[in-house]
Amino acid sequence: MRVAVITASLSLCISVLAQQVYQAQPTDDVWYYDQAFNPGFTAILRVWGNGQYAVDPTGARPALNFSYALAKWRLDGIPAGRQYQVLSAQITVVQTQPPGYTREEGEQFPLEARPLSSTNFTETRWNFNDPNNPEVGSEIFGTSRMTNYRTDAPFAIPIPLERELFESYFNAAINQNNGELGIGFVSRLDPGGQGGTRFYRFYSRNDAGGRGPVLQIVYRVAGDVNGDGCTNDTDLLLVLFNFGTNNAQADLNGDGVVNDADLLQVLFNFGNSC
Known part of the structure; x- marks a missing residue:
C-alpha cells in the first residue's frame, strides 16, 4: 500500500514538473486591410474573406474582398537551444456584440489561425503598402469553435491548434526567430451575406x-519525462519502468x-538541453 502511494505521488510530481505553461496576449496586433482606420492601434480586429477563399489568391496583400488580422507574441521565459514537445495549444479571441453572423455561418466559415512568413511588423510602424509585410501561409493550425456563441453579449471564441502541426512552428520561433511567434487570422466568411456586416x-x-487574443501553450522539453530540463538516462528508465x-x-x-514509440522519442531526443 505504501509503495503504491509513493508511486502515485512520484507520478504526480513528475507530471507537475514536466509540463510548463505559456499564456499571454500579443505584443503587437494589427488590422491588415487597405482601408483600415488606425490599423495598428484599433481596439477591434476585423476578418473576412470572399466566401470561397480566406486568403487573397491574387497577391501577398489582401485586396478589398479580404481582411486579415496579424498578431505576434514574445515567448519570454522559454529558453532557446532546446527542442520542445507541445502538449496542447489554443488561441482564444473575444467576439464583440452583436456578431454579424449566425452560429451556423460561424461553423461553416470558421476563423482560421495560420502561420506568418515573418514577424517583421509592429503596431507603431505599420504600413499596409510595406513590401516586407508578412504573408499569411496556407497551412491551417486551427479553426474556431462556436461553442460559446450568443447574441446578447461578447463571447469567447476558442481556436484549438493542431498540436503536431504547431509544434515545429513553435520550436522554430524559439530557436530561429528570437522567440517571436506570429499568427495570421483569416476566414472565408463573406460580409456581403448580411448587408456588409457579416464578418469577425x-x-x-x-x-x-x-x-x-490569448495564446496558451502547454509544453515540455522533448523526451524529458521527469521535468528536470534534460533528456537523459533518468527519462529512459522512467519509460522502461512504465512500459x-x-x-x-x-x-x-x-x-x-x-x-516503443515513447521509448524512441526519448532516444531521438537523448541529450536534449543537457
Whole structure:
C-alpha cells in the first residue's frame, strides 16, 4: 500500500514538473486591410474573406474582398537551444456584440489561425503598402469553435491548434526567430451575406477591458519525462519502468500506452538541453 502511494505521488510530481505553461496576449496586433482606420492601434480586429477563399489568391496583400488580422507574441521565459514537445495549444479571441453572423455561418466559415512568413511588423510602424509585410501561409493550425456563441453579449471564441502541426512552428520561433511567434487570422466568411456586416470582429490587445487574443501553450522539453530540463538516462528508465502501462507522463505521444514509440522519442531526443 505504501509503495503504491509513493508511486502515485512520484507520478504526480513528475507530471507537475514536466509540463510548463505559456499564456499571454500579443505584443503587437494589427488590422491588415487597405482601408483600415488606425490599423495598428484599433481596439477591434476585423476578418473576412470572399466566401470561397480566406486568403487573397491574387497577391501577398489582401485586396478589398479580404481582411486579415496579424498578431505576434514574445515567448519570454522559454529558453532557446532546446527542442520542445507541445502538449496542447489554443488561441482564444473575444467576439464583440452583436456578431454579424449566425452560429451556423460561424461553423461553416470558421476563423482560421495560420502561420506568418515573418514577424517583421509592429503596431507603431505599420504600413499596409510595406513590401516586407508578412504573408499569411496556407497551412491551417486551427479553426474556431462556436461553442460559446450568443447574441446578447461578447463571447469567447476558442481556436484549438493542431498540436503536431504547431509544434515545429513553435520550436522554430524559439530557436530561429528570437522567440517571436506570429499568427495570421483569416476566414472565408463573406460580409456581403448580411448587408456588409457579416464578418469577425474581435478585441485586439489594445482593448481597454483586456479582452485581446490569448495564446496558451502547454509544453515540455522533448523526451524529458521527469521535468528536470534534460533528456537523459533518468527519462529512459522512467519509460522502461512504465512500459506497457497507461502512465500519462511516460506516454510521451499521448496514444494511451507507454510503448516503443515513447521509448524512441526519448532516444531521438537523448541529450536534449543537457
